[in-house]
Amino acid sequence: MMILKATYMTVTTQIRPILSEYVRKKFKDFPGEMQALVKNLEMPTFIMPDDPAETATWTEIHIWEKKCNSYAKREEALEQNQQ
Numbered sequence: 001m002m003i004l005k006a007t008y009m010t011v012t013t014q015i016r017p018i019l020s021e022y023v024r025k026k027f028k029d030f031p032g033e034m035q036a037l038v039k040n041l042e043m044p045t046f047i048m049p050d051d052p053a054e055t056a057t058w059t060e061i062h063i064w065e066k067k068c069n070s071y072a073k074r075e076e077a078l079e080q081n082q083q
Helices: 002-026 031-040 058-081
Strands: none
Touching: 002 031, 031 058
């Protein structure tokens, strides 16, 4: 049983970098998230931008909108990559 476990760990350790590199090349949109998923074996988490302050300038609101768009694109890409 110990030999089997050691072999499994060796194979897993050797295959993960190869699989990770394949994933980085395969996925066009935000491949880093999928690559991290393979390396770390856990789903990436995205932090939603906080709402801008009520006294925010137009520029601050525009930057916030861009961050929200980026957040949505990353979430959507992750969902599509899982299919």
